[in-house]
Amino acid sequence: MNYDFDTVISRENTGSMKWEAYGGRDVLPFWVADMDFAIAPEITAALKARMEHPIFGYTVASDELFDALTQHLVTEFDWRIEREWVVWVPGVVSALSACCRAYLKPGDHTMIHPPIYHHFFTVHDQQTQTLIEVPLVKRDDRWTYDLAAIEQAITPETRMMMLCTPHNPTCTVFEVEELRAVCALAEQHDIIVVSDEIHNELILNQSVRHVPTVKAVPDYQHKIVTLMSQSKTYNLAGMNCAYAIIPDPVLRKQYSDACFEVMPGVTTLAYESARAAFESGGPWRAALLDYLRDNYTLVADTLNAVPGLSVERCDATYLAWIDATGLGLNDAAAFFEERGVGLSGGEQFGQSGFVRLNFACPRAMLQTGLDRMVEAVSRLNT
Template sequence: MNFDFATRIDRRQHATKKWLQYDEDVLPLWVADMDFRSPPAIISALESRVAHGVFGYGDVSATLKQTLCDWSRDHYDWQIEKAWQLWVPGVVPALNLAAMAFSEPGQGVLTATPIYPPFLSVARNTGREAQTFALADPVASGEPWRLDLEALEAAIQPNTRVLLWCHPHNPTGRVWNAEEMKGLAELAVRHDLIVISDELHCDLILDPSVSHRPLGQLCPELKDRLITLWAPSKTFNIAGLSSACAIIADDDLRQRFQSAAAGLLPSVNVLGLSASQAAYAECEEWRQALLGELRDNLALVEAHVSRWPGVAMTAPEATYLAWLDLRHSALAESPQQRLLEEARVALSDGADFGWPGFVRLNFGMPRSWLEEALMRLDRLLAEPA
């Protein structure tokens, strides 16, 4: 089947965060949702559900739970159980809820930077102590982004209770390898940490030489201290339908998480449940076509970045996000603002991720839009011919 990834869809006709944040002449390549239509099977499932006409309180069906078990088994060789699944209205609420469920006020919540900005607000939101450590900087190490296990251990304090982890990583696009994850697991066990593994981008592997292995599958020793967060939202472009799943193998952890959620989190909305079932059961062919499109878009981004003096990028192994280092460019002091004002392209500010001097570029969009945005950036960043 041929899928349409080329049509420009007018997203300004509805109230849309990505497209209404900035003036109409700005091309938005910032927030992490794509500008492609969702898969036809999802649209069909939603049309069918809407036609039913009754939208009362929903529940997670046994069919959906089994479908996610099948997806996990077939794609990741991870045998999860239906009983392990707690469906929630989003990964970000689940991060905050986990901090509340598995630590006390004043205890430490630790995460690596750079990182997706909501990670950095969890401690403040929940009255915990914010603790961070830095990933190994490619400029200093001469290697791709990697987990610095020594820095991680040095950051663990006597009051550290929760480690928020992102796997694959947003914003760098790293797919963490087994050695890094085994080291992380050893430290988590030794220091008695609860690990929250946000694996939201696991179905968006771009580099064919690497593969995602869920932390729960790779490190079974974490079973009694691990919460894995999955969702179809990024892969199938249904973030606004607010549907995600916390996979918790340990009965005690699952009960504590569920108790903390009572009265704070609503149930997943009925359209989100219908979309999730269609995504995991019927959309693999679309996902494979999407990956091909994203790989071509990434190649285009790499070609342009190679012409920008002082700008560096380690190619993401996963996600549709490019993490650009402008610390040694002419725009080093305020790159996001300069690019917005002078190129009229909106990117995410690296300062929000804990690393000023960087920007994050979302290349999940029709190629013609991406080409237009990159040409605008060329005029500001590329050397004159």
């Protein structure tokens, strides 16, 4: 089947967070991580079919969904899981927050590695728990862990580490050896590892592959919580369906207790969309990835030719991480927003001077945004 990623679809009057943000101003949105593409027709068909049944009562994950998920993990990552390891959740951020409530007590420390997706800074109890930030380092053209700094920063109170692979916003897909090294430190200090792998199917660089953290260190799986969702890959963020995979029964019980009565269930249609994505989304995803690769090339070719901008290597995600320090501006995101391009500012990820550009949109829209950026910088330099 031919899938269409070129058609510009208006999201007006759909309550789109991405498009509503600029209050009717002529600012093209390239910020929050959803895509301006129609979802896979296979998923639309499944949702329509479910709509034919007129009852939407409390819903649990079906056997078909479990089968589709377990098959998917085997096919994609050679990862065999037990059914009871899976806990469905409405979102990865709420799952991160539930992990903090489940595994951290007052006085405990949790570690993150900025620049990082902004919720990592705030999901713990900021009144009673301490966040240890050990920044990633850039080696050659890739962002990776600073193992010596991590080792030095671990305290007797460090109970948890929140990893993100593939990494938002630096686009790194961590390799087995990197995951092993960081988890070895976790193991030495009995630290629980929460691995946010929401971007795992969005691999753009065909010479790398995503390895779930737990697959890199199977002997440590009793201390690892993996968080995944189809939402990024299949543009289902508004559906709210994600899953935590927790092999250890004690960690799983603590997690489920932390969710009890505060975490709503996944909705009927959200389960259905996830099942359809697992079962029949593959060809659409392959076409999407090809389109995104070309979009990334357009972003990199265009912006790397602009003095003061440098686009980082992007092995995964549809989020270009751009070093704008060379422009010498206080707030590069505000500068571009005033000129009609809505980007995410690097400060929210802990890296000022950078901006993040979501390139998951029809090429014509991307081209207009890039033209505006090129024009804006050229005026700055005259």
